[in-house]
Amino acid sequence: MRKSMKKLFLLVVAAALVLTSFVTPSMSVYADGLDIEAESAILVDAETGKVLFAKDPDVALPPASMTKIMTEYLVWEAVENGDISWDTTTQISDYAYEISSNDDFSGVGLRQQQDYTVEDLYKAMAINSDNATTIALAELIAGSESEFVEMMNAKAEELGMPEYKFVNSSGLDNESLGDNYPEGTSPNDTNLLSARSAAILGSALVNDYPEALEISSVPNTEFDDQEIRNWNYMLDHDADYLQQHYYEGVDGLKTGFTTVAGYAFTGTAERDGRRLISVVMKTDSEDARFNETAKLFDYGFDQFETQELFPAGYQEEGNETAPVARGKEKEVNIGINEGIHVPIKSGEEDLYHLEYTIDEDRLNDNGELEAPVEADEVIGTVTVVYDGEEEDFGYISDEASQESYDLVAMDSVEKANWFMLTLQSIGDFFVNMFQGAFNWVKGLFS
Secondary structure: OHHHHHHHHHHHHHHHHHHHHHHHHHOOOOOOOOOOOOOEEEEEEOOOOEEEEEEOOOOOEOOHHHHHHHHHHHHHHHHHOOOOOOOOEEOOOHHHHHHHOOOOOOOOOOOOOOOEEHHHHHHHHHHHOOHHHHHHHHHHHHOOHHHHHHHHHHHHHHHOOOOEEOOOOOOOOHHHHHHHOOOOOOOOOOOEEOHHHHHHHHHHHHHHOOOHHHHHOOOEEEEOOEEEEOOOOOOOOOOHHHHHHOOOOEEEEEEEEEOOOEEEEEEEEEEOOEEEEEEEEEEOOHHHHHHHHHHHHHHHHHHEEEEEEEOOOOOOOOOOEEEEEOEOOOEEEEEOOOOEEEEEEOOOOOOEEEEEEEOHHHEOOOOOEEOOEOOOOEEEEEEEEEOOOOOOOOEOOOOOOOOEEEEEEOOOEOEOOHHHHHHHHHHHHHHHHHHHHHHHHHHHOO
16 A cells, blocks of 8 residues: 555656646746846847846946947938038048057057048948047047037937937047047046947937948958958858857947946847847956847847737727717727837737827817817827736837827717707706706615
C-alpha cells in the first residue's frame, strides 16, 4: 500500500512538471524580464510615437556624439530652406582645424585653404562622427558655433524635447575645446539629453528627412582619398570582426562616447514596414551599447504588431450619441471617421477602449451640441486607453505622438425652424410639468 501511494505521488509530481514545461514558454519573458544594462533607455514606434519600453527615460545625461543628430537635422533644414546646398563649399577655420589636428580625437584630418562641400562634410560627420567637420558646418550655417548652439536649443524647444542642454555642436565636453568653447557657455559645460529627448530628436530626423538614412546606413566610404568607417557596428560591415553586432534592418543613427558619457547609441531599424527608434545611454562598453540595443529591437519586433484596433466608423459602446439642442433631431451619432492603428502585444487586442472628449466651446450650458451639426464635423478628441495589467509607457510626447484622434459627428442635424422649436418647447414644458407632478405624488407615498 505504501509503495502504491509513493508511486502515485511520483506520477502526480511528474505530471505537474510536464504541465509546467508546457505552460512556461507561453508566459511573457519581457513584461518584467527585459533587463537593459544601461543607465537609461527607451524604445519607440517611429510612426505613432508609442513608447514600447522605457527605463529612467527622463534622466538628463551627456549624449556625447549623439549631439550630432541635432546638427544633422539643422543641416537638412538649412538645405530645405535654401540657405545652403549640398554643393555649397566652405573652408576650415582655425578652430575646426585645431580640433581636427588633435590626436586625442578621431577625425578625418581636415586641411586648411581647401574647399569642402557641405555634402562631404556632412558625410564625414554622419558616418565617421568627425568633430571638426561638425564645427565647420555649424559655422557655415550660423556664422559661429555660438550662434549655432542657440539654434540647437531653439529647435529642441520647438520639437518638444523635455530635457536638453546644448552647449556645442559636436558633443565633446567644452573643456576639450580649449579656449574655443562657444560664447554663452562655460568651459566646464557639457551637452545634456534624456533618452526621451534623444528619441524625439531621432524620430524627427527620420520622419522629417528620411533621406538622412541613406547616409547614416553607409558602413564605410571615401573622404579625401582615405577610407572612413561608420562607428555603428550594427550595420553590415565588411570586416568579419564587426559582423557580430550586425542587425538586419538597422540603418542609423548615431553612436556616442566620452569618458563622462560612457557608451551611448541612438539606433533605428525597419522591418516589414515598421520602424523603431531606440536609445541606450551610459552603457559600460562598445559591445554593450549594441547588445542592449539588439535586446530592445528584438523585443519591439517580436512582441509588438501594429494593428487596426478600431476601424473607421467605430462607436464606443455606451457612447454612440451626443445630445443636440435646437435641432431637428435631439441627438447625433458620434464616433471616428478613420481607423486607429496602434502597436500592441499579441493577444492584447481586447485590452483597449476609447475615451471621448467633446470640445467645451462646442457645448451649451446644458452640455449639448448646438445645431446645426455637419456630418464628419470634428467635435472633440478620442484617446486610446489601455486596460491591461502591465505598465503602459504612453507616448513619447504630445508633439511626436498620435495619442489623440478626431471625434466626429457621423450624421448631419439641421437646425429646427421656429415652428418646430416652439413645438419642442411646449413639449418640453409638459414633460417637465408631468415629471414634477409625478415626483410630488411619489414623494407623498414614499
